[in-house]
Amino acid sequence: MEKLNKISQYLACVLIIHIVTCLAQNPVREHIYNRREHSLIKPFLTAGLSVPYWDYTGSVIFTQNYVRLTPDEQSMSGSIWNQIPCWNRNWEVVVDFKVAGKGKDLFGDGFVVWYARDRMITGPVFGSKDFFSGLAIIVDTYSNHNGPHNHQHPYISAMVNNGTLTYDHDRDGTHTQLAGCEARFRNVEHTTQLKIRYENDVLSVHTDLENKNEWKECFTVDGVELPTGYYFGASATTGDLSDNHLINSIKFFELEGATTAERSQIIPHAAKFEEPREHVDDPKPGWSNLKIFIVILFGMIGAVILSIGGYMYYEKYQQNKKKRFY
Template identity: 25%
Template sequence: MYTPSNSLRTIAWSTLAFSAAHAQYVIDNLSFGQKADGLISPNLRAIPHFVVQGMDDYVPQILSDRVILTHPYPGNKRGSIWAEDPLHHRGDWTAELDFRATGMDRGGGNLQIWYVKESQAHETPASLYTTAKFDGLVLVIDQYEGRGGSIRGFLSDGTIDIKAHPDPDTLAFGKCDYAYRNRGALTPIKLHHAEGFLEVIVDGETCFKTNKVELPDGYYFGISASSAEIPDSFEVHKFVVSTTNSYTREEPNKQRYANADQQQQQQSLASQQGREQQTHQKQQGSSQHDMPKMMQDVLAASINSQQDQFADLHNRIQIINNRVYDIYELLEKMHTESEQRYNELMHRVVPIDDRGAATIRNVEKVERTTMQILRDLESKDFKDMMNQIHRALENNQEGLSRSLPLALGAVVSSHGPSMTTFLFIAIAVQIMITGAYIVYKKRRNGAPKKYL
């Protein structure tokens, strides 16, 4: 697959123009929930580039599109989310948080947005009222003074012990009232920092703004929440950090990019090799598979010349084209294999159809035979057959009536008792009665007489 150089040049300049038109760049490793699908965690166990933790044995619940820092029940829980990498961009940047707070009428709790020098990623989650000292900024969202909700900003240089302060709420440098509880919809709160001012925007409107605060780079972002005995549930759906500095869409890592000059040389060498390889391909007509499969990620600021930028963009587009062509070939191969399997299955199904047709023919044959029998039964006259059966029954009855008395007489004569037996039995009975009477008379005459 070959792409003309004019088309590549047009695509390259269009891409550069499109990138320049969008002045806001999302820092991916300091953000979550910013993608189109809204997914926060790929495995529901962790958030990439962030540390999620709770207090004691409590762990905030990570779902596909949100993180529940504190549950509706039970109360007195704490949860936090801390970025693993600091912010390395100076000047203009924006941090936006989408959250929801729900609870009972008298529920309580607070939510904090931190931008501090020392990360609390591996410490017990703390709020403004439980932390000792911090260096940086914290926005507190709670029901201060019972007004239904308020947002306040606090600054510290690490010397103020807020936990030991008699009235920490007086240290706020800016605040506004906002009813954030039980709204149903998500509440967007945005922290915008630029050279010369710091602005807090809630639901599209400015909460407070000051031109006396300038935050340094190298600090860590964090989100923490705590609930009261009657708890509020705090859900975080999205946290996006963006900047107008067009260095890269990824947050630079100081350890990874410590030797910028060396990487710039490597990039220049790679760009030169890419141009030489492109020229060789045009001259020799080599295959597209000679292109490298992957190129090393580099900082856009490390490419100085416009020619190197165009060469780098050209090489990456060529790699994308090669990958698309590989996917196309893979799909073609899968389509061919699917057709072959389909044909094999169809060949195997044909004998089954033949056996099915034979079965149908047998069933039809049985049905025809059954219908023929029914027609025969309905069409024939069975009067003669019934007369024959009737005559046979009469003959059997006459035979039984003639033969039954003779048979019974023969049985009685052969097996019944004789007259001599009856006479002997009668005489024996009379002798027994006479003997019994004589014995009775003798006993009576021998009995003693009784006189009155």
């Protein structure tokens, strides 16, 4: 009996060690995916061709595999907006996206992931309203960037607005951005992801652009105060330059922390912004090769017409001169 007890104790110790080892290798996830109403996942459309929990406007189309905000065409704009406000103070949103197009050197404009008070209002900020209230994670792909830069495009940045600030396209929003990072994701074959995390007034953005299931920090900013009760959304736009802007999924994760309504009345606020740069007007565009060709062509045609006219005038003048001698 004593020997049996020792064996039982040994087996119990082995089992405990095994459980501890498994927990160490596979820690409990820090977030729980249980808020379907804030997520946009396949299948997007119901049998009635409606999209559960989401509205859309503009050039948006839904397919079996993705949501296209804009096609690779000029002057297009589209947006999607969650119908239900988020009352969670702490949350995480993972956006699986793809940006691609025919342009090799020139492309744009970009898209935005929103957490904003007002929804479904079109405007000049990548397809949505200016002077917004809330948070914008701006994915700017405009290759012909405005003014002097110390970074390349595409570029990811964050902007917090209390409704009084304008997004200045002439400065690519650098006078109001909290932070940003370069991100090379355009025209890649694999999936690309953006993770936006807001926890205890700390905003962080990470990317997985190489399909390695590894998050790389883009930036982290503390002192960011966001109210509850705002809406998630995404919008994109094209101008003279264009791209396909595709959303494969938006997944919402509820982090630990109470669902709070008392923060619904606070005003969006950021403790600090990056140093603004001086405004520099874009240089006036030069003449394209086509314009130069057309000018030369019409110049040559004009010269030929003048030559013919001059010749005809000379011939007529000579004929009139001969008549005087008869």
